Amino acid sequence: MNTDTPLLTMRGVRIDGFADERWTPIVKGVDLTLHRGQVLGLIGESGAGKSTLGLAAMGFARPGCRISGGEILFDGIDLMRASEAEKQALRGVRIAYVAQSAAAAFNPAHTLLEQTIEAPVRHGLMSAAEAADYARTLYAAMDLPDPDTIGDRYPHQVSGGQLQRAMTAMAMCAKPDLIIFDEPTTALDVTTQVNVLAAMRKAIREFGTAAIYITHDLAVVAQMADRIKVLRYGEEVEEAPTETMLAAPKHPYTKSLWAVRAIRKPGETGPDKVLELNGITAAYGTIPVLRDISLAVPRGKTVALVGESGSGKSTTARVITGLLPPVAGEVRFEGAPLPPALRGRSRDQLRRIQMIYQSADTAMNPRHTVHEIIGRPVQFYLGKSGAEVTARVSQLLDMIELDDSFMDRLPGELSGGQKQRICIARALAAEPDVIICDEVTSALDQIVQEGILKLLMKLQRTLGLSYIFITHDIDTVRAIADEVVVMFQGEVVEQGLKEQIFAPPHPAYTELLLSSVPKMETGWLEDRIAAQARTASGG
Structure with missing residues (x-):
């Protein structure tokens, strides 16, 4: 496996949206390079173009949008010139997408397992039995309860956090080369989020998978990303290795993102x-x-x-x-x-x-x-x-x-x-x-x-x-x-x-919640997992 050659290269990508009877630029000439086994974090406020750029990495634009210029190369395949059939053959198999809304990603009429194994079975990567075994392994990695049987449930029979983890397992089941995570832990509580992030990191490292991690949570991107790219109004603000970006952001806008967590509490009012x-x-x-x-x-x-x-x-x-x-x-x-x-x-x-x-x-x-x-x-x-x-x-x-x-x-x-x-x-x-x-x-x-x-x-x-x-x-x-x-x-x-x-001191569960809040420092996730292991072993 040649890690020197980028898995994904995007040069001068321009994406337009149609509104008020005209096309308006959404992404304005952004470059992006991603190698196997590398995680790139895309951050920026709402409307920055993060999700639009992430979808373009699949050669896809939402209805009402178009990729109007630039170059997108996935493992040497020119997605700007590829036919729709060629792109469809990649999606869900070599390129997977994990959306923010798990409820919208599942068909309520089919079990979780049926939907998890659909891509690898349909594309001939595994038999149904092999895919089902691998899906159960992923369910266990995602810390889902009863991993051997939870796949028999329908989407409405699991919690929102469980459904989000099942969607991540579904994306990973075909062992893709590239996964696009679009705010995948936004709806999860902090303790669940730690386990899901750890499972994602483990899977990415185990299979040499590349990932684009789109998020507005700076502490999460600090745990997941090797590099961070900051977008604003469809343009790149800056990009740097994660530790460098966290320690010394250069652009005033990036510095403002780091500072927005300080919010004043409301004023005092009546006690009744x-x-x-x-x-x-x-x-x-x-x-x-x-x-x-x-x-x-x-x-x-x-x-x-x-x-x-x-x-x-x-x-x-x-x-x-x-x-x-x-x-x-x-x-x-x-x-x-x-x-x-x-x-x-x-x-x-x-x-x-x-x-x-x-x-x-x-x-x-x-x-x-x-x-x-x-x-x-x-x-x-x-x-x-x-x-x-x-x-x-x-x-x-x-x-x-x-x-x-x-x-x-x-x-x-x-x-x-x-x-x-x-x-x-x-x-x-x-x-x-x-x-x-x-x-x-x-x-x-x-x-x-x-x-x-x-x-x-x-x-x-x-x-x-x-x-x-x-x-x-x-x-x-x-x-x-x-x-x-x-x-x-x-x-x-x-x-x-x-x-x-x-x-402090806190009851055990309150302590778990407080200690599970991701910090804006690299290495926090590994330290947290190690602490959990020591607690579990009685150390």
């Missing part, structure tokens, strides 16, 4: 409790998922629910909103018990507790305009109509720092950060007292994250809102939370003021 959960036990069918959960949300404050995938965070939100009536216990709002089921609550009770979801893409109807999306709760909860609705939508757009030109836009015409702002405006339209934020920044790059968090904190100070902030991002918790509730396997492990929770 607006929402309480007392002894909540909940189950899906006969399977218990919450056990004797009690917590309180002070008025005007932020309570963060943290824990790994499957700990019960989102289930707690479903109980609060009435989507999952508890088996035992009660939810109290301003001292009075709330009906356990959604259908038993009054319109005013529904109005006062709103929710913002992780995926703005699936939370909005793609055929409704921004005016319709925000205006609907204005009509439903406040009884307004006609010009009153339009006036209120205009006010709400101003509150989320957008202007009236957005009213007639569809979700597909918005950036990720703009979509999440519209979802915030929709929640505000009901004039609530409590907003549940379920991983609302996890899919956004860090500069956009900072903008969303600052907006939420500004709204909290202005409107006196209370937030329940469900997240696996410990840095976000440090930045915005007043109180923290740590959950594990459906139970509360620890809760209290943020300063108390983050001050």
Whole structure:
């Protein structure tokens, strides 16, 4: 294997997008070189062209885009001149893609195993039995539960974090030469993320695979990448070995990326409790998922629910909103018990507790305009109509720092950060007292994250809102939370003021969460894995 010859060479690549009846440059003459066994990290804020460039490495452009110039060579194959059939023969076999949204990558009608082995079997690389054995090996490497049988499950029968790991196994099953990772650990809790990153690193090194790792998480790219390339507005800002980039970024923009994690916490407000959960036990069918959960949300404050995938965070939100009536216990709002089921609550009770979801893409109807999306709760909860609705939508757009030109836009015409702002405006339209934020920044790059968090904190100070902030991002918790509730396997492990929770000594699980947060230093992942091994062996 000749490692001196690049596996992938991209020279002067230009990619255009079609909008407003004309083609507009998205990627503007970017170069990229990648050798076997090397990992290149692509970072930059939303709209920088990271994913667009990553897809172009497969000779692919999204609908509405075109690769308009430059050269793309994969192992000597000219992807700019190759036929569609030739490119299709490479994709999924020699070049694999791991997307951010695992739910969209799987067919709900087929088992995980059927879909994992499809590429190597269809292309004649392995028999079905050989592929199935290898898939189970990958499931074990990805730390999936019951690796010998989890492949028999359907996508809806596993958690989001498990599905993300299964998607990574599916991409690796054909033993590709190049894997493009597009924000693959964004939705994972920190402890799961460590295991997935370690499995990815192991597989890349074992098979000499090259990888392009697209992310907005600087600590993650520090663990995964040998080199880092920074993009902005479709142009290269700078590129350097990872250690050099972390220690001494040259460009002012790169320095600004390194600095965006420092966010101020919201101002102090009243101490009274607006929402309480007392002894909540909940189950899906006969399977218990919450056990004797009690917590309180002070008025005007932020309570963060943290824990790994499957700990019960989102289930707690479903109980609060009435989507999952508890088996035992009660939810109290301003001292009075709330009906356990959604259908038993009054319109005013529904109005006062709103929710913002992780995926703005699936939370909005793609055929409704921004005016319709925000205006609907204005009509439903406040009884307004006609010009009153339009006036209120205009006010709400101003509150989320957008202007009236957005009213007639569809979700597909918005950036990720703009979509999440519209979802915030929709929640505000009901004039609530409590907003549940379920991983609302996890899919956004860090500069956009900072903008969303600052907006939420500004709204909290202005409107006196209370937030329940469900997240696996410990840095976000440090930045915005007043109180923290740590959950594990459906139970509360620890809760209290943020300063108390983050001050040692910690219960074992809290210590695991805090120690699993990736640091912006090379070698952290290896040190963390070694520490886990020592703990497991009793050393």
